[in-house]
Structure formats: structure tokens, C-alpha cells
Amino acid sequence: MKESILVIGSNGQIGTELVTELRKIYGEDVVIACDIRRPDYDIKNAGPFEFVNVLEKEILNNTFKKYKPTQVYLLAALLSATGEQNPKLAWDLNMNGLLNILDLAIEYQTYKVYWPSSIAAFGVNSPKLNTPQYCIMDPNTVYGISKLAGERWCEYYFQKYGLDVRSIRYPGLISWKAAPGGGTTDYAIHIFHDALKKGSYTSFLSAETKLPMMYMDDAIRGTIELMDSPADRISIRSSYNFAGTSFTPEDLATEIRKHIPGFELKYQENDPRQAIASSWPQSIDDKQARQDWNWKPEFNLTKITEDMLGNLKR
Numbered sequence: 129m130k131e132s133i134l135v136i137g138s139n140g141q142i143g144t145e146l147v148t149e150l151r152k153i154y155g156e157d158v159v160i161a162c163d164i165r166r167p168d169y170d171i172k173n174a175g176p177f178e179f180v181n182v183l184e185k186e187i188l189n190n191t192f193k194k195y196k197p198t199q200v201y202l203l204a205a206l207l208s209a210t211g212e213q214n215p216k217l218a219w220d221l222n223m224n225g226l227l228n229i230l231d232l233a234i235e236y237q238t239y240k241v242y243w244p245s246s247i248a249a250f251g252v253n254s255p256k257l258n259t260p261q262y263c264i265m266d267p268n269t270v271y272g273i274s275k276l277a278g279e280r281w282c283e284y285y286f287q288k289y290g291l292d293v294r295s296i297r298y299p300g301l302i303s304w305k306a307a308p309g310g311g312t313t314d315y316a317i318h319i320f321h322d323a324l325k326k327g328s329y330t331s332f333l334s335a336e337t338k339l340p341m342m343y344m345d346d347a348i349r350g351t352i353e354l355m356d357s358p359a360d361r362i363s364i365r366s367s368y369n370f371a372g373t374s375f376t377p378e379d380l381a382t383e384i385r386k387h388i389p390g391f392e393l394k395y396q397e398n399d400p401r402q403a404i405a406s407s408w409p410q411s412i413d414d415k416q417a418r419q420d421w422n423w424k425p426e427f428n429l430t431k432i433t434e435d436m437l438g439n440l441k442r
């Protein structure tokens with residue numbers, strides 16, 4: 129089978145690294161990077177690029193017609209913090225973008241669709257520790273509501289139309305290649321930049337705010353492992369719990385101080401992102417992913433810190 133892979137939202141924090149990895153595996157011409165902005169990273173000259181807005185149906189349809197994708201990765205979204213600044217736009221983009229893709233995937237017989245959910249789909253009444261796959265989910269951000277609704281739509285399209293759609297609930301993703309996209313977990317990236325530049329950082333989350341986090345290398349590998357698994361191994365068609373590690377701003381500062389001894393961490397109070405973070409799980413039970421497709425993370429906090437500081441210094 130000749131593969132043709134669309135990555136929509138290719139310039140974002142995940143897309144930038146996913147496109148590069150998929151091109152290594154499948155070849156440069158096979159992976160079509162799609163975004164509303166011209167890419168400014170190394171995916172720019174390395175393979176095909178299309179301007180695609182996931183809400184513009186005609187352009188989207190033409191892109192499917194032109195490439196007849198065998199796989200589609202839909203990464204275009206407004207995240208938790210930016211979503212709260214424009215709730216209606218977040219709902220429109222996150223929800224109608226997904227429905228547009230699911231419908232076109234059926235029309236053009238795309239074999240596999242990938243769509244990310246998030247720990248943001250959980251809420252204040254979800255268990256905080258080792259949050260199970262199935263539990264109360266009462267998200268309180270538009271982003272989280274759209275992720276929970278999207279999970280239901282994914283399962284619906286699988287059951288009703290047999291569409292092979294796969295999904296992961298990402299924790300906070302830490303990376304250095306592309307800037308993060310306006311999430312509540314972004315502090316865990318900014319802190320590394322400021323530690324190197326200024327020797328100090330002011331966190332918008334409090335010292336004891338523990339959140340599930342993952343290094344991008346693990347996230348990309350896990351995503352591709354899920355997509356490569358035989359369909360009969362995928363027992364969850366809403367979205368898989370997916371865990372790397374968990375830490376607080378204070379844990380992270382302690383780890384950074386092993387490399388930058390004088391690093392100073394300060395706290396800024398009353399940031400609206402604190403309420404979002406406080407409603408999310410502290411750790412995630414991902415045993416189903418481990419069982420179904422042998423998921424296993426490789427980066428703990430020590431390794432993440434070493435790799436982030438090493439790469440950012442260069």
C-alpha cells in the first residue's frame with residue numbers, strides 16, 4: 129500500500145516533531161505538512177506543505193482529493209489557557225475541525241485517523257491520583273469540554289462507521305524544538321529557557337501543583353506506536369490514558385539546580401491557570417496502553433532536565 133499522510137497543525141509544538149519523525153519513517157514526500165501558517169522550522173524545505181485551515185471545508189476537501197491520505201493526524205487546536213480567552217473559537221476549532229476530518233476520512237476512505245485528547249478532559253471530581261481510564265469526567269475549560277466531547281465522537285465514528293480512529297490523552301508535553309501553544313503546563317518549558325537566560329523564573333502555578341508530564345520524545349514514539357499497532361489490539365476508541373512522569377514546579381527547580389546551582393524559583397499568585405491546573409489529575413493510570421500496545425515511557429524528570437538544558441544551551 130502506498131502511504132500518504134496528512135499532518136494538520138504541522139507547525140505546532142507536536143506537529144513540528146511528528147512531521148520530522150514520520151518523514152524519517154515513511155519518506156519526505158509521503159508526509160504532507162498542513163497548517164494555516166508557513167512553517168519556520170526544518171520541515172519547511174524537507175517535503176510538501178499545504179496551507180490548510182481545518183474549518184475551511186472546500187480547501188480541506190481539495191487537500192483530501194489531491195492526496196487521498198491513508199493516515200491523517202489532526203493536531204490543530206486551541207489549548208487550555210488560550211481557549212479560555214476565546215471560548216467560542218476554541219469550541220469551533222476543536223469540535224468542528226474534528227468533525228470535518230472524521231467526515232472526510234469516511235468519504236475518502238482514509239485508513240487511520242489520529243486525534244489527541246488530553247488530561248484536560250478530566251475535572252474537579254475526577255480522582256486526582258492514578259486517575260483511571262474510566263471515572264467521573266467534568267472538565268471546566270472549553271478545551272477540556274471539547275476534548276471530552278471529541279473522545280465521544282471518535283468512539284461514535286468507530287462504532288457507527290467503522291472508522292479506525294485512535295487517540296491518546298496527552299499529559300503536559302515538554303520539548304525544546306518548537307514553542308508550546310498556550311497551555312497550562314507551558315510553565316515546565318518556559319522555566320528551562322529562563323533558567324539558562326536569567327537564572328530565575330516566576331511560575332504561574334504554585335509550588336505544590338503536581339501535574340502529569342511527558343517528554344516530547346516519548347510522546348512522539350508513543351503516538352507512532354499506537355498508530356502502528358494492529359487494529360485488533362486497540363481496545364479503547366475514545367482515548368487512551370497515557371503517562372510519563374509527574375512533578376511540581378518545586379521538584380523541577382530542584383532538578384534544574386543540579387545543573388544551575390543558583391537557580392531561583394519565584395511564584396506569582398492569582399493566575400487563572402492555577403484553577404485549571406488544580407482541576408486536573410496529578411498522576412495517570414495508563415495500564416491499558418501498556419497492556420494493549422506495550423506502552424512504556426523512557427524519560428523521567430532527571431533525563432528530561434538533562435536533555436532540555438543540553439539542547440537549549442546549544
Ligand code: SER
Nearest residue numbers: 207208246311312313
Ligand atoms: N498541555 C495542555 C494544556 O496545558 C494539556 O493538554 O493545555
